[in-house]
Amino acid sequence: MPMRRSPKLRPNGWDALVILAVVLLAAACAVTVWGRGGGTGELTAVVSIDGREVERVALGSAAGERVYAGNGYTLTVDFEPGGVTVREADCPTQDCVHTGTITRSGQSIVCLPGRIIIQLTGGPADASAPDVVIG
Amino acid sequence: MRRLTVLLLALAMLAGLTACGMEPADPNTAQESIQVIAMDTVMTFSIYGEKSTHAVYAAEDEVRRLEGLLSRTDPESDVSRLNAAPAGEAVTVSEDTRSLLEMARFYAMMTEGAFDCTLAPVSSAWGFTEESFRVPSRTELDGLLQHVGWEKFQLPEGQNLTASHDEGVEIDLGGIAKGYVTDVIAGILEENHVPRATISLGGNVLVWGDRPDGTPWRVGIQDPARADAADGYAGFLSLTDAFAVTSGSYQRYFEEDGQRYHHIIDPATGCPADSGLTSVTVVEKRERDANSNILGSGTECDALSTALFVMGEEKALEFWRTERESRQMSFDLVLVTEDGRVVVTDGIADVFTPDETSGYAYETVS
Structure with missing residues (x-):
């Protein structure tokens, strides 16, 4: 069966926005967790x-x-x-x-x-x- | 539909991020540490768990309150009012002061006067109270010793919150006050279900629970021979739920004409105890069971560290053996001697680690 792309699933501007939000949140989470430092910072x-x-x-x-x-x-x-x-x-x-x-x-x-x-x-x-x- | 899923995922991450920023409830990570200058020393309270912040400040409040009752420099304190009162006059004191006086009398009797809370006039004569050091004459000391002795203050039965003393008697509860503070703080830790903590009052330490990595706390015993070195140790103790108190001649002293005079006074002579020891560490377990009713282990360690220093190695070990057999008290000892030995009693031999760089000869006794 040939794959037919539904027009509904084509990425549009909203998708890009959502992806951007996810990436930003992931980065923020990483910074928050790693920024805690486990006492290994500078003396x-x-x-x-x-x-x-x-x-x-x-x-x-x-x-x-x-x-x-x-x-x-x-x-x-x-x-x-x-x-x-x-x-x-x-x-x-x-x-x-x-x-x-x-x-x-x-x-x-x-x-x-x-x-x-x-x-x-x-x-x-x-x-x-x-x-x-x-x- | 997929877009909705992605949005939900994003929301979940947002929730996760918020959780990251909040006070973590995990007892391994939530921690509050404060330093408090009180009772002539620096105290460090490092408390873990959900209620760590509440607990450190509750501990500080208790320290301030007890200092207000027991200080010898504050004229309004219980101890100052008691000392200033005429001989024989019953002075009303707080419950804490009264129970400390009772404990002071108990440990004086137990140690046959090696611990004595009426030595204040003698310590003052040496200048240890006001930091104006001098060597008093034998005649002066003999005169002052007339007013020293645990039988020279009275705690009337039936009048629970009073105390009085004989002519010329002065009381100083400094020898057990810090131990009492650690007992009170242990109560605060218990009340707040604190999983782990270290409480340090200089010579008095309380370790609570274990380290965040699940191993016992590593407690260093200061090497008396390298008192000025920040990392000179006589050995290490691996402890959980325990009090440890050190009394050492290196803690406070002065020198005059090439002779060193330290602050641990022998009540029998009125002079710095010349017992062949440089430090005594007393270790006692603090069981975490409110019904076990063995409150006062911190106070006990404090009183005994001073008394056993005064007694010297032989008498201290004899005292330890007697108490162990009668099961009255269950403490262990690390003694550091002037002739370069570290003597560890066998109850803590398995949790004691020597410091290889110290040069001491290590012995275990039973």
Whole structure:
């Protein structure tokens, strides 16, 4: 039996529109799902003062030195590719300076008197790194 | 007809896209993490599940409330009011404060005074309360020790929400407050049917459920010898539904004339405990059954970590064996000694992993 194309099934402008909509939706879905990233993004330092996030510094390239102040104390922080160090602080405890350089996602430097927290997120996952540290 | 099908497909995808953008109900992915500065430490609450956001903020509220009751610097707190009251005067306190005082007395008796919540005047003399460090004289310490002892405060029977103390006695519940906070948070996690969480209060940790990949949480024990290193560990514990608390001489200390003085005071001498240990970690399971009525494991770990540090290796292990046999308490220990050993009790030997780079000699005891 010869195939006869019904005029009704010939693609028209509406079909093109519907196909376009489907393609766009598929792309949007993909972006939404992949954009979530599973913690494999760039290593980033999140600085918060008194519980409020004030800055995000990506550590892909050297971001240099920055100064943060909280609760009357001042911290001088070095951002380098792959690591963050508090170089100088005028607090009495100096715990933040003693912490040294943090390099892995999940690690943080804390200045209790200044209520400043610098925490690393993203970067490659390290299977041997603990989820939580006591001490 | 086909056009309709394609349209329906598109609509289905649109619905899918909307679902992508919404808070996922899958306990493996929905997660809320907050950091809270309270009780002189940084706390990190990382909670999973549908009610994760509600649970982290409920936990923060509880921390703030308890800090308001137990703080020694807030003059309005229960503890400050109790300390400021004249000797023998009954002070009305909250239910939480009263039950913490009862627990403090219980653990003081259990440990024969190695844990003591009346050491505040001695700690202050060393400057650990105000961060103005000094070495007090023997005479000064002997004078202060006259006012130390769990029998020097009273919790009148029949008057459930009061407490009083003898002349010169000062109470500091800091030694068990964080443990109590983790017990309270465990209750919040249970109430909200939280599938998994990690709650860290510095030296006090609660792990709830397992990791999103179904394996136990990996808990690192800070290496006391490398206290300044962000990734120096004495070993790792693979834990689910458990409290773990570490007391270590490296956590707070000062140096004077080449000598190091740390913050864990031996109530018998009034001086930093010289017990041959550098840290004690106490681990206890938290069964997830509201009817099991073993509340207070977090508080217990907190009190015991301090007390067993003061006791030293030999007495601590003896205490562990006695409690295990009598089945009064069921905890396990990781002790780090000054002479380079890590001693693990056999109840957690199978979940303990040494850190090969630490240089410690590892021992399991039974």
